[in-house]
Amino acid sequence: MHTQRIGAIFEKDLKDFMKNMMLLMMPIAPILLSIMYSRLGDGEEIPISMLYIIVGVTFSAVTSSSMMTMMAEENEKKTLRGLMLSPASFMDIIIGKSLVVALITAVSLAISLFLMGIEPFLSAQAIIGLVLLFLFFLFLGIGIGLFAKSIASTSAYIMPVMFLFGFTPMIEFLALGEDSIAIKVADAFPIMQLINMHDTNSWVPIGVVALWTIGAALFTYICFKKERTDD
Amino acid sequence: MENAMKVTGLRKVFNQHTAIEDVSFNVKRGEIFGLLGPSGSGKTTTIKILTGELLQTSGDVKVLDFDIAFFKTPDFKSRIGILSDNSSLYDRLTVYDNLKLFCKLYDAPLEQIDVMLEEVNLKDARNKAVSKLSKGMKQRVLLAKALIHKPDLVFLDEPTSALDPGNIAHIHRGLQKLNEAGTTIFITTHDMEEATKLCDRVAFLDKGRIQELGNPNALRYKYSTHAFHVETFDDKRLVIENERENADEIKELIATGKVKSIQSDNPTLGQIFLKITGKELV
Numbered sequence: 147m148h149t150q151r152i153g154a155i156f157e158k159d160l161k162d163f164m165k166n167m168m169l170l171m172m173p174i175a176p177i178l179l180s181i182m183y184s185r186l187g188d189g190e191e192i193p194i195s196m197l198y199i200i201v202g203v204t205f206s207a208v209t210s211s212s213m214m215t216m217m218a219e220e221n222e223k224k225t226l227r228g229l230m231l232s233p234a235s236f237m238d239i240i241i242g243k244s245l246v247v248a249l250i251t252a253v254s255l256a257i258s259l260f261l262m263g264i265e266p267f268l269s270a271q272a273i274i275g276l277v278l279l280f281l282f283f284l285f286l287g288i289g290i291g292l293f294a295k296s297i298a299s300t301s302a303y304i305m306p307v308m309f310l311f312g313f314t315p316m317i318e319f320l321a322l323g324e325d326s327i328a329i330k331v332a333d334a335f336p337i338m339q340l341i342n343m344h345d346t347n348s349w350v351p352i353g354v355v356a357l358w359t360i361g362a363a364l365f366t367y368i369c370f371k372k373e374r375t376d377d
Numbered sequence: 378m379e380n381a382m383k384v385t386g387l388r389k390v391f392n393q394h395t396a397i398e399d400v401s402f403n404v405k406r407g408e409i410f411g412l413l414g415p416s417g418s419g420k421t422t423t424i425k426i427l428t429g430e431l432l433q434t435s436g437d438v439k440v441l442d443f444d445i446a447f448f449k450t451p452d453f454k455s456r457i458g459i460l461s462d463n464s465s466l467y468d469r470l471t472v473y474d475n476l477k478l479f480c481k482l483y484d485a486p487l488e489q490i491d492v493m494l495e496e497v498n499l500k501d502a503r504n505k506a507v508s509k510l511s512k513g514m515k516q517r518v519l520l521a522k523a524l525i526h527k528p529d530l531v532f533l534d535e536p537t538s539a540l541d542p543g544n545i546a547h548i549h550r551g552l553q554k555l556n557e558a559g560t561t562i563f564i565t566t567h568d569m570e571e572a573t574k575l576c577d578r579v580a581f582l583d584k585g586r587i588q589e590l591g592n593p594n595a596l597r598y599k600y601s602t603h604a605f606h607v608e609t610f611d612d613k614r615l616v617i618e619n620e621r622e623n624a625d626e627i628k629e630l631i632a633t634g635k636v637k638s639i640q641s642d643n644p645t646l647g648q649i650f651l652k653i654t655g656k657e658l659v
């Protein structure tokens with residue numbers, strides 16, 4: 147790790163992000179959604195599950211999606227090769243990009259939650275939950291970005307991430323009944339755990355989300371080993 | 378340290394396909410060394426091994442006294458410069474921002490950006506987005522990128538392939554200046570004129586092996602038949618061997634005012650390559 151090189155990657159990727167229309171649309175999506183929701187509710191308190199849908203949309207559509215798109219573009223346009231031949235390590239490159247994604251995610255999420263009602267998130271427990279959830283989605287994005295060879299292919303990968311992990315609370319709308327296996331399984335998913343946390347104030351959900359994050363980190367590590375060892 | 382590079386018995390097999398069989402050569406410090414060969418002969422593969430991007434199947438490689446085990450270290454990487462065959466730039470960013478990135482990655486002073494832009498004749502394009510540049514302009518930005526940290530040794534994989542003659546001449550002067558300042562240059566090219574003009578030594582790569590190696594002019598002499606090609610005013614072409622007993626014949630031709638032109642046989646590198654390998658170098 148080398149701070150100057152990480153800084154150089156960060157600066158480059160932030161500038162590039164700002165000039166990329168496709169990427170710029172991503173952080174705007176959850177903000178638009180929040181504006182819509184906050185209008186619909188007319189003054190009533192917005193349910194926690196609704197807030198977490200916004201969180202899920204932000205982390206899947208901004209965090210995972212822009213991370214994998216940025217990495218896939220470096221692969222597709224062969225610019226990654228130039229970076230790899232430079233003194234920057236692969237870690238420097240990933241950290242530089244992650245910081246850009248973290249910044250954009252934070253701005254997008256903060257605006258969205260201000261619009262919807264940020265109070266439920268103003269506790270240490272909720273913030274730790276959000277940070278772990280962010281890392282979970284970031285690792286998924288990096289892992290997929292490692293093997294996505296083109297920008298076009300990322301849209302196929304982003305769908306399952308969004309529907310499984312981003313929109314999990316929407317399973318309620320499917321009217322499956324309390325006892326359905328799908329609902330039971332979904333309850334173990336990270337966002338559902340965090341929603342439960344707000345009801346129970348228990349720290350167990352944080353532990354479960356931490357496990358998911360470790361799992362995602364492992365997935366990233368496996369992708370890294372697979373992609374970086376065969377030339 | 379006299380050698381910038383030492384390559385012994387280099388071999389690379391890509392799943393059953395042998396790209397290079399047995400390649401050995403040394404590159405001396407401060408020289409311009411050209412690796413010539415037809416398409417698919419393994420020039421890019423050789424460069425990739427020498428720069429740590431690919432691992433060889435067998436053989437020994439030493440670059441700037443670094444063992445291959447150290448090719449991934451920042452120490453090694455910051456001492457070499459690479460213009461690879463399909464490197465590319467960040468399209469949406471300006472020329473300046475692209476070079477700034479590499480300046481910082483290589484820990485070079487930012488003043489180098491304008492120095493290099495001057496060097497490759499691109500001062501006016503400084504603040505243009507790369508997507509707005511022509512192919513030749515992009516190639517020149519890539520060259521600036523390869524040289525921005527003042528490496529001791531540069532690898533140039535067909536650096537002038539997309540350029541027009543004016544820019545080629547400009548780049549050649551730049552490379553010669555760089556070389557005079559002590560930089561060792563390893564270059565691959567299809568352009569025989571370029572190789573003859575620039576290189577102190579060239580190696581011909583074919584069938585996975587170095588088929589011939591030497592100074593371009595020395596090679597031209599070595600493969601010359603040493604005959605004189607005479608063209609007369611009555612449109613006859615004579616080939617006269619460079620032998621003592623032919624002196625009178627040449628003297629006679631000149632004395633009778635018949636000679637339109639007289640040239641000694643000096644094959645081009647392309648002709649020599651054809652003679653050795655039976656292949657055109659295109």
Ligand SMILES: Nc1ncnc2c1ncn2[C@@H]1O[C@H](COP(=O)(O)OP(=O)(O)OP(=O)(O)O)[C@@H](O)[C@H]1O
Nearest residue numbers: 377391396414415416417418419420421422423462
């Ligand atoms: N990654 C790879 N996997 C499999 N085969 C490869 C790979 N890279 C190169 N080759 C093969 O190795 C041989 C040498 O390729 P290389 O790119 O080194 O040639 P070259 O001399 O640079 O050609 P050109 O002048 O067209 O650039 C070719 O037959 C090519 O198909």
Ligand SMILES: [Mg+2]
Nearest residue numbers: 420421462534
């Ligand atoms: Mg090549």
